Amino acid sequence: MNAQQEILRQPVLSHGTMADRITEAGCGLAILAGIAAAFSGLGTKWGWWYFMSGFSLLKVAAISGGIGAVLSLVGGVMAKHEHRGSIFFIAAAGILVGLLTFGIPMSWAYRAGKMPMIHDITTDMTNPPQFKAIMQFRNSAENPSTYGGQKTAAQQASAYPDIRPLMLPMTRQTAFDRAFLTAKNMGWRIVDSSRREGRIEAIATTFWFGFKDDIIVRVTPVVDGSKVDVRSTSRVGLSDIGTNAKRIRTFLKKMNEPGEGSSESPGY
Secondary structure (H helix, E strand, C coil): CHHHHHHHHHHHHHCCCHHHHHHHHHHHHHHHHHHHHHHHHHHHHCCCCCHHHHHHHHHHHHHHHHHHHHHHHHHHHHCHHHCCHHHHHHHHHHHHHHHHHHHHHHHHHHHHHHCCCCCEEECCCCCCCCCCHHHHHCCCCCCCCCCCCHHHHHHHHHHCCCCCCEEECCCHHHHHHHHHHHHHHCCCEEEEEECCCCEEEEEEECCCCCCEEEEEEEEEEECCEEEEEEEEEECCCCCCCCHHHHHHHHHHHHHCCCCCCCCCCCCC
């Protein structure tokens, strides 16, 4: 009878091993860290807290995610002799979620360390396009609307030498229509546009933290066609971690694609 009772008790005891507890704790911590990381940005976007508070929460979440991944790995290794699929699934989930929660912010920090502390990027550093209509939306902006001058230009030229005006073999009106549709297709909120001036002003909102970046596109006639200049600047933060440069690259690349902007015009 004692032998039978011992056999019946074995499965119950096996579910409470140290390996199980470590793995479950690691996975649980990783999941909580992932949720905290997601809300660090969404809470900022929804106006729950200041963006620096969101960054602080993201930092804590990243560290917690890393710890959760390590605990999940340790628990999984300890439990390898048990050959139970469920514990390995929990360990794998904890490692994956923890590494993602840790890795994404760390990649941002790594990129930030390699990039200049600038947030205003333009294709024309000598005569950058000037915001007009968009100024009414910048009342609470921490960064100035004026370009940073020679110091910013030198940093931009060193970090992003490929950010240059786009030359197109077409009239300014045609180039403007193409620019307008490209901006619209990129999901920007167009604040104002003028075909006569060759000017488009828009706002781009980042997905996670909801940062508002202001953009102006300037189309001017040249001898063999048109020149397209773009300026993209962040309202907050000393560094944009390359976001504005990437946005300008994408816009100019789409502008240069055949067929882009062939239909639909603002009409004014």
